[in-house]
Amino acid sequence: MIDVDTDLSSLRRHLESAGVDGYLIDDDATDSDQRYVSGFTAPDPFQTLVTDDGVHLLVSGLEYGRAKSEADAETITRRSAYDYRELVAEHGAYGGKIRTIAAFLEDHGVDSISVPRNFPTGTADGLREQGIDITLESDGIVEEIRAIKADEELEAIRESQRANEAAMACAEELIASADVDDDGTLIGEDGEPLTSERVTEEIEVTLLRHGCGLDDTIVACGADGADPHNRGSGPLEADELIVIDIFPRNKETGYHADMTRTFARGDPGEEARRRYDVTREAYEAALATVEAGVTGAAVHDVVCDVIEDAGYESLRSDPSTETGFIHSTGHGVGLDVHEQPSVSPAGGELEAGHVISIEPGLYNPDVGGVRIEDLVVVTEDGYENLTDYRVGLEPTN
């Protein structure tokens, strides 16, 4: 965990305008809002209450000691303080949990709360039955707060990005140094076909050696790469586009990085090269547009302009297209790999401190996929690129 000086003032203004006593999160620390507001990680759900007078945690006895030393909270209370086990014995696991949370709220003088969109309906309906008034906070205020990165968060993201670059270099080298079999299959140093799975494994081991884990990696060749969410499988081929998208998460800080490069050994053909050039032009045009005050939608439009001008479809020119530019230009990156702000038709104004990906791409099963992605932090007059990795179709080692 890194110690972030969180500014919850906009959340407290919301409490006042909504006329409620507190804001409640009921989740484990895989929920990034929970992790950010509580400053605490635990594998099982716990409750974080934000009131005018501070942040208050309700945790199991098992987590109490660690919460006391790690959490960023004014008070930390164990469930046993509200007779949790007795309540579970009387009302079952679900009824006991609800009554324990209700007692915790009462203890803090709270009888009305607002909750995030992903707040469990079970807890909401249960607390309503206990007489707690519940309002939905549907704007995602905590996500908005999280979108602006403090210096220590930027440092954490940079650290993840360094790991990302080491892993990408490892993957690029494997592809660059592979032999090419008569049938076009890339052959690794061990004489076996170089597969997506093999490259992914080396990427992930490299990330682990740099303190990062990850949920998934994309090493997708040929038609696999034309589906932006396909992770790729099987032997890599010469003369085909290979999309490599790596989004590691530092295991200690929890912050992500995100980067994509597209490579081809041999000659992927004129159309593939043209698509690479158009994608690169769109990527450069998007970057040139990024600055505080510009909307994510405007940055996305610039990408659509370049792509449509080159004669390809986008979801803007054809909302039902399955080829061309079929996703958003980018997204915020932080504790979540996809978070606010959005660089898409729905994207609002960018602000200094937003960390976003810029990742145009072009897809067609007959040609393959191209995607080029950097990670940048928005500044008042442009951006700082957090990515230090060459853009180029031909892999080098």
Add this chain to the structure above:
Amino acid sequence: MIDVDTDLSSLRRHLESAGVDGYLIDDDATDSDQRYVSGFTAPDPFQTLVTDDGVHLLVSGLEYGRAKSEADAETITRRSAYDYRELVAEHGAYGGKIRTIAAFLEDHGVDSISVPRNFPTGTADGLREQGIDITLESDGIVEEIRAIKADEELEAIRESQRANEAAMACAEELIASADVDDDGTLIGEDGEPLTSERVTEEIEVTLLRHGCGLDDTIVACGADGADPHNRGSGPLEADELIVIDIFPRNKETGYHADMTRTFARGDPGEEARRRYDVTREAYEAALATVEAGVTGAAVHDVVCDVIEDAGYESLRSDPSTETGFIHSTGHGVGLDVHEQPSVSPAGGELEAGHVISIEPGLYNPDVGGVRIEDLVVVTEDGYENLTDYRVGLEPTN
């Protein structure tokens, strides 16, 4: 993904008795109920509707192709079929999502649904405003269905457990083969202190090489090991208890394994050895009790009996104790590392096909922690132990 022949009949009986048209999940595939019912994994939220006539998915255009080939569903519909982008343009991201889901429900003739406890309050309250009647399914019926493992699920868990054993062997060997410095610090082959972090890294690389990722690993020495959720940090020491708890997840199948061993180089002292023997006795007594028809609570009571008879506290003898046996005896393991059934005071009847951990432990900051954990599948007349790893305090290589 493995192809599990899911039996949703108990969920459909619930629909009938609750008098609702369908059961709706709104989550990404990190929610194991979502993954299990839909047979699909996607990083962003999608909707799964279970009705009398089948399982129906609502996905983004980006996921549509993969969903068609991978999901276990009767129908798969893209959000664009309900004018998602237009609705988002008119009502914002949240309002657009809600109206799209409402249109999807209407399309399937559904105007009343039941939802799981962790269903997002934002979606529930939004759909209520759209006239959908929402009932909370508070028993966790899908978790109950998931608790009984089909043969292909057992096979997947066995595969994760083989990876776990390879990783544990790697960790044990590092500890067994370390030199001991004059001050008691274990020294690795490279001449550097052997730390929790170093052992964890080798465990995780071994797991990756076996196709498994993981969220966390515990390698906790001395007082660190006395806090069951402390992951451990810093140099490992001779004459101290070292708790190693590994819970990998196969990256392809999503199924977990879970195993703990406790080691000590040198002499951890008489009290630590006694605690090891008592924990082992409790572990063996618990295993001897496991069979279909016995409750998880009864298995837990057997562990408490052994531990209390030896003169240590448990949460049964003192609900506020912070030392002794301070957690449950075990939990179900599957797509979640902690799932149904519970082997705790709240644990109901075990059934054949339940996969559970048996993991008694004893904790005291002055002595350290001991925990011994195996993974077993409950059978009609006992259990099959899925764990193939020696129990013993002294590490060997």
